[in-house]
Amino acid sequence: MRADADEAREDSAGREIAAAHPVLGLQRTIGNRAVARLLAGRVLQRDLKGDHKIRNGTFTLDLETQKNKGAKSGLRGTIKFKPNDAAPDSTRIRLYQALRFEDLATGKDYVWTGTYEGRTKSQTVADPMRPGLEPGWGIDFDPTTAKPRTKLADPAVSPYYRSWWPNAASSQDGSKKGKAISEASLWDYPGWDRNMRFSFETVARADDTGFVYGTIAWGFTISDAANGIVDHEYASGRNVTTQTTDEALKRFDEYMRNPGASTAPTT
Amino acid sequence: MADAQALRRALDDPDEQVRSEAAVGLAELGDTQALDALIRTIDDAPDPLHLDVTPSVRALGAYGPEAIPRLLDLLDAPEELTRLHAQRALELAVYRRHGFVAGQGFPTAEAEEAARDELGAGGYDYEAEPSSRRSAIQRLRARLGVDGPPAD
Numbered sequence: 001m002r003a004d005a006d007e008a009r010e011d012s013a014g015r016e017i018a019a020a021h022p023v024l025g026l027q028r029t030i031g032n033r034a035v036a037r038l039l040a041g042r043v044l045q046r047d048l049k050g051d052h053k054i055r056n057g058t059f060t061l062d063l064e065t066q067k068n069k070g071a072k073s074g075l076r077g078t079i080k081f082k083p084n085d086a087a088p089d090s091t092r093i094r095l096y097q098a099l100r101f102e103d104l105a106t107g108k109d110y111v112w113t114g115t116y117e118g119r120t121k122s123q124t125v126a127d128p129m130r131p132g133l134e135p136g137w138g139i140d141f142d143p144t145t146a147k148p149r150t151k152l153a154d155p156a157v158s159p160y161y162r163s164w165w166p167n168a169a170s171s172q173d174g175s176k177k178g179k180a181i182s183e184a185s186l187w188d189y190p191g192w193d194r195n196m197r198f199s200f201e202t203v204a205r206a207d208d209t210g211f212v213y214g215t216i217a218w219g220f221t222i223s224d225a226a227n228g229i230v231d232h233e234y235a236s237g238r239n240v241t242t243q244t245t246d247e248a249l250k251r252f253d254e255y256m257r258n259p260g261a262s263t264a265p266t267t
Numbered sequence: 268m269a270d271a272q273a274l275r276r277a278l279d280d281p282d283e284q285v286r287s288e289a290a291v292g293l294a295e296l297g298d299t300q301a302l303d304a305l306i307r308t309i310d311d312a313p314d315p316l317h318l319d320v321t322p323s324v325r326a327l328g329a330y331g332p333e334a335i336p337r338l339l340d341l342l343d344a345p346e347e348l349t350r351l352h353a354q355r356a357l358e359l360a361v362y363r364r365h366g367f368v369a370g371q372g373f374p375t376a377e378a379e380e381a382a383r384d385e386l387g388a389g390g391y392d393y394e395a396e397p398s399s400r401r402s403a404i405q406r407l408r409a410r411l412g413v414d415g416p417p418a419d
Contacts, residue, residue: 072318099316115322116314140316144325145369155371163372165317166362168383169391173376192315256370 048075052237054214057083057204059237060183061218066191067228074191074198074230075220081204082183083176083213090206093174093184093213094160097140097202098248104195104223109136118143122255124247134244139252140164140200149257152265157256159249160207161186173207191230197221201238201245214239271298278304283311287322294326302330306337309352324352328359335360336413342391342404350393350400361385361411385410 048063063077081095101110112119123138141157142164149157158164162171167187174184190198199219205212218235253261274296277289290304290311298304305323313321327334334356341353359367365382366374373379387410391403408414 072313072315074318076318101316142314142317142320142369144314144322147370157370158372160372164369165320166358166367166372166379166382168358168362168379169386189318190316191318196315 046231046233048077048218048220048233048235050235052216052235054216054237055239056087056213057081059202059204059214059216059235061216061235063188063218065220065230065233066189067230068193069228070193070226071228072191072193073222073225073228074189075233076189076191078170078185078187079202079216079218080183080185081174081202081213081216083174083181083204085179085181087176087213088206088209088211089176089178090208090211091175091177092207093176093182093204094162094207095184095186095202095204096159096161096249097186097200098137098245099140099190099201100134100136100138100197100199102136102197102199104197104221110196112143115144118146118255122248122251124244124251130243132243133247137199137244137248139248141252146256148255149265152267154265156258159252161188174204192222193225195222195225197232201242203241203245212241215241215245217242271296274298275300275304278307283308287311291322291326294330302334302337305330305334306341309341309356310346310349313352318348319351319355321352324356325359327356328363330360335411339404339408339411339413342393342407343397343400347393354391354393357407358382358386 047065048061050061052059052061058081060080060082063075063079066074066076079095081093083093102108103110109123119138124133124135126135127133139159140161141159146157162173170187171185172182175182184204186202197219198221201215201217203212203215215238216235217238219233220230221232223229223231254263257263257265271293274289274292277285280286280289287308290301290308293301293304305327308323309321309327311321311323313319327338338353338357338360342350342357344350344353362373362382365378367382373382387403387406390406391400395403
């Protein structure tokens with residue numbers, strides 16, 4: 001509802017701009033797509049803020065658009081999950097996220113190289129036997145500091161966001177015992193100076209029991225990096241993970257040679 | 268092994284990726300100019316999925332106590348992103364002192380709480396007004412045992 005109201009306001013703003021500046025209306029008529037988007041309100045950028053209720057609790061987004069003409073643009077802020085009273089208890093509720101990063105210049109998934117190549121190596125791949133499985137999704141981790149296991153005794157590598165980026169001043173792990181509830185959160189800042197599409201699914205999970213409380217799918221597009229245009233922001237809560245996110249987690253475990261993976265060291 | 272002199276020259280490269288790799292390379296060599304190079308390139312080549320993290324942020328976080336006073340100075344830099352990067356490097360340095368390992372996290376909840384206490388949770392905000400920032404930096408200096416006025 002909020003999005004519809006915003007768009008109505010944007011369309012209204014576009015009409016007012018066109019009325020005040022007839023040359024813009026003319027530009028739109030002759031096919032200037034940038035002006036058409038401007039007047040359609042498509043470049044009026046929207047922060048991703050607000051609550052998204054799911055069966056087991058509420059995701060709260062507080063992500064602000066960072067518009068930086070000629071520099072790097074994106075979204076910056078926190079994602080929180082608070083379980084409701086009826087949700088299962090947990091001593092530690094944590095968040096992880098799967099993501100896809102598409103290069104609009106090539107129309108393909110961005111290929112990570114060098115110290116970042118672990119991201120591409122651990123992504124999902126298309127499978128004709130699983131039509132709902134999307135390629136190019138991977139767990140959000142830092143491949144430059146990641147150390148896949150080499151010995152049986154090595155501890156498992158964590159997929160949880162805060163195991164890589166604790167950002168302890170602005171995020172925390174959560175918990176729930178009856179009505180004593182503490183929210184789980186993460187702080188994030190994706191963005192770039194190229195035209196890219198960012199897609200995420202953030203998952204709230206009980207680390208002690210493995211119970212998945214739910215997820216929030218969110219994302220945005222840098223459609224005109226030179227002018228700092230960030231648009232097509234979206235967010236939507238879900239009660240269960242997608243099969244693509246599940247596969248991304250499996251691929252992460254395989255890449256990290258975690259216990260239970262086919263690649264896990266045996267000695 | 269990369270030649271230190273070539274790496275120093277690369278610090279002036281127009282490509283931010285090259286500059287940041289040169290600075291990190293100097294740190295890996297233990298070069299005497301490494302700390303200056305990391306500070307100079309702290310904003311270069313951020314991770315597109317985490318713009319608050321650059322190669323030099325990671326290297327400064329692992330550099331050791333010598334980097335702390337320089338990072339405290341940068342917490343009052345004119346550029347907001349520089350302040351954010353300095354904050355992340357300083358946090359990483361403190362997290363490591365409390366057992367944080369990338370991909371493992373903190374060893375215990377108490378260790379994370381101790382790291383948060385040392386940084387003074389909520390005390391410094393890179394987006395805050397200058398006067399508020401400077402007060403927080405002074406408190407951080409005292410908390411981290413770094414005395415004296417900021418370096419010029």
